[in-house]
Amino acid sequence: MTIAPCVFYQKQIIRGKDQFYALLSSSWQNMELINTTTLSNTSSVDLDHCDLRCRRILIALYSVVLLGGTAGTVMMSRMMFKRKSQSMIATIIVNIIVLHSILLVTLPFRLSYYVSVVWKFGSFTCRVVSSIIYGHMYFTFVFYVVIVILRLLIYFKKLQMQRLQRYHAVVLSITVWMVGSLIFLPVFFLKYGIDPSHSEQHRCFEFYKDLNCRELIIINYSIIVFMMTIVVVLFLIKMAVIFQLAKTHWPDTWAHQEYRAQIKSLFFLLVIVVCFIPHHVFRIHFIQNFSEIEDSQLVLYNEICIALTTVCCLDMLCFIRGVIH
Template sequence: MEVCNMTIQSNGTMENADCSRKILVPLYSLVLLGGTAGTVMMSLVLFQRKSQSIITVIIANIIVLHSILLVSLPFRLSYYFLAEWKFGWFTCRIVSSMVHFHMYFTFLFYVAIVVIRLLIYFKKLQLQELKMCHAVALSVTIWLLGMLIFSLIFLFQYGTHMESSQHHCFQFYKELGHTSMVIVNYCMIGLIMATVLGLSLVQLVVITRLAKTLWPGLLSHQEFRAQINSFFFLVVIVVCFLPHHAFRVYFIQNHFQSEKPELILYGEICKALTTVCCLDMLCFIGGVVH
């Protein structure tokens, strides 16, 4: 039984309004509500604690990223509800790119947390040596480097290979037919996959060592809880980000040969899944991760 109906117009545009309302609207609504609640509550917690640790500063950066994405979600929900874009082509490019902007920047800050804690574990870095200036310098470096790359891609690649539409949005999958975008996507996918695989293997080795050393009172040791905390961020990456990148490889290799409309919907679902990482702050507040 089909979940929803999909039809193809003569101009090649997929009209999946029914599918979007049934799948994407509930998913984005959940992220908007849960993400807003999580970011607000975590912001209050950080403000009350007034901690200046490097991890706290990185968490604050992640909250800012979540907030930027959450502001863009009402535009998406409006489009999926009305099946028509009413905010202009440039706004469409901005709102569409926010998902990628949020995903890659969040990935960088997640990786920064994992790497810092691994360096501390292997005695390559002393926690006492990390000051507020180091946290700010790291944050500024990530933002500047990320903004430079993002600006170059957005200004010269994203949405520049297709005709603008006054009524439709979020159909940038057509750009994947261009060689330059295929190369950019493959490079990003390969880099992210390799990074996650490498960090996950190292993190599992560290957790296994600590479990053997500190058993049976594992949770009473701050070092073990810190590594479990880091592993949580890797799990979020695997659950929220990797499906999108894995499917993107399949999409590039198959869509322009088979022209299956359902692949476009599956791609939008995987993209929406990347925004679920906004619920990470609810996990902290709810005590899933301490």
């Protein structure tokens, strides 16, 4: 009679242990599942962002542009102030200096973000800083093209520099600023960065996610085709003019002022090709291949191409060194 209860209690204890181990095993599996899910979510988020290598490259590139661009802009401004030139080309150069100065002011914000990996200045400031780098690129492109076209018009006797007054350059500058602002600002501020996810977790410069919008894809392709067409046409005309001048004035080609002027204005096209074209060429590949689940390589290269557009701020150092007069 006394043995039966003992056996009964032993079975209950064993059964309780089995239930405890089963519950412990279940809890452990749930924890592993949660950890796996968390890691996968974290990795999927991190894939869309600039990694450590990307940030180091961008910090180095923006630092060089900030230091070199600031030095070149300050020294060029002093030279322009001393000379007090009234020419149309000089007025356009002043516009480029203003554009470079606006961009250089925003670079410390970018450097702060890439160093700390936290955007501390609000979503509106992020959109402003991000828009300035694109506005700088397109406005600078327009003024570069204007200089090249002016030189070509002078060569083909369609325009005489002596007839150009300072007010012509001022009117041209105001027109470029007004028309460019009316086209650029609505597109960027009404289409880019309107997704609430951009303001989450204090991040910035991730507006490439808006490229899923069909309207933005069309706008990007239109800009790319427009820029590429202008650059190719001007480059072919410029090379034909230079070749004709070299053939006509050989062997004392460099002694002729018109030849030197065409060579020096070619500098602006070369800046466009080196600084702006890589971004737009890669943009085609980026739009066609980017998705939320891909690795960060496309984002890395896209950010580097965008940063490369700011290198044109170093053009003022070339002015000072006498490449362009």
